[in-house]
Amino acid sequence: xxxxxxxxxxxxxxxxxxxxxxxxxxxxxxxxxxxxxxxxxxxxxxxxxxxxxxxxxxxxxxxxxxxxxxxxxxxxxxxxxxxxxxxxxxxxxxxxxxxxxxxxxxxxxxxxxxxxxxxxxxxxxxxxxxxxxxxxxxxxxxxxxxxxxxxxxxxxxxxxxxxxxxxxxxxxxxxxxxxxxxxxxxxxxxxxxxxxxxxxxxxxxxxxxxxxxxxxxxxxxxxxxxxxxxxxxxxxxxxxxxxxxxxxxxx
Ligand SMILES: C[S@@+](CC[C@H](N)C(=O)[O-])C[C@H]1O[C@@H](n2cnc3c(N)ncnc32)[C@H](O)[C@@H]1O
Numbered sequence: 001x002x003x004x005x006x007x008x009x010x011x012x013x014x015x016x017x018x019x020x021x022x023x024x025x026x027x028x029x030x031x032x033x034x035x036x037x038x039x040x041x042x043x044x045x046x047x048x049x050x051x052x053x054x055x056x057x058x059x060x061x062x063x064x065x066x067x068x069x070x071x072x073x074x075x076x077x078x079x080x081x082x083x084x085x086x087x088x089x090x091x092x093x094x095x096x097x098x099x100x101x102x103x104x105x106x107x108x109x110x111x112x113x114x115x116x117x118x119x120x121x122x123x124x125x126x127x128x129x130x131x132x133x134x135x136x137x138x139x140x141x142x143x144x145x146x147x148x149x150x151x152x153x154x155x156x157x158x159x160x161x162x163x164x165x166x167x168x169x170x171x172x173x174x175x176x177x178x179x180x181x182x183x184x185x186x187x188x189x190x191x192x193x194x195x196x197x198x199x200x201x202x203x204x205x206x207x208x209x210x211x212x213x214x215x216x217x218x219x220x221x222x223x224x225x226x227x228x229x230x231x232x233x234x235x236x237x238x239x240x241x242x243x244x245x246x247x248x249x250x251x
Pocket of ligand 1: 065066067068091092093094095096097098099115116117118119120121122123124125126149150151152175176177178
């Protein structure tokens with residue numbers, strides 16, 4: 001790379017960094033770039049394309065960057081896409097990266113619900129101004145609901161039940177409050193809504209910094225001990241990586 005090109009690339013990276021930092025606090029950049037983002041995202045039809053885009057240098061991708069290891073989320077997304085879920089529930093929207101992946105893995109007429117608590121632990125939620133961008137993540141025939149509230153509250157559970165109208169969840173992704181009691185409560189409250197044969201996945205099952213993984217590794221260890229072989233799967237790039245890793249339960 002020439003010195004000029006290297007300088008331009010460094011400048012671009014600095015600009016993207018500044019824009020995304022501002023956006024994580026205000027959502028303003030997401031709102032201003034909405035027409036451009038909507039146009040770019042509309043052209044992405046498959047899970048594979050979605051993941052390549054999310055892990056690229058595009059500024060739109062940075063606005064919705066997932067907090068994931070590419071190989072791990074790719075393996076989970078492929079597994080989920082094979083089942084073409086019609087009802088998807090995610091706890092932990094954050095920057096919207098995993099939400100975008102679920103829209104492309106789900107059926108074209110799926111109902112997708114993503115729950116996040118403004119200012120919540122382990123990511124901080126997202127500013128209200130980002131919601132229009134997240135709504136644009138859905139495919140035209142899909143219904144996407146953003147619930148801004150505490151996943152542990154009965155009110156949030158009730159709002160979800162009203163949306164589902166008796167339908168069961170095909171795929172549940174638990175990536176919200178990572179404290180031991182937090183992930184346990186999410187599992188206890190939401191797993192009964194998952195259909196027999198449905199999929200439940202947890203993020204951050206690999207031991208790592210407590211501020212990152214909380215009590216998820218302990219919760220996962222205890223849960224898998226109670227499950228028969230073949231009823232769970234671990235998607236982990238490296239058990240020494242410190243955090244990340246995905247645990248999957250086949251209900
Ligand atoms: C690790 S982030 C989610 C990352 C996202 N799934 C991804 O991979 O891009 C965790 C999110 O959970 C949210 N959260 C924490 N506690 C919560 C709670 N009790 N109810 C709902 N959301 C919660 C945080 O606000 C944060 O945005």
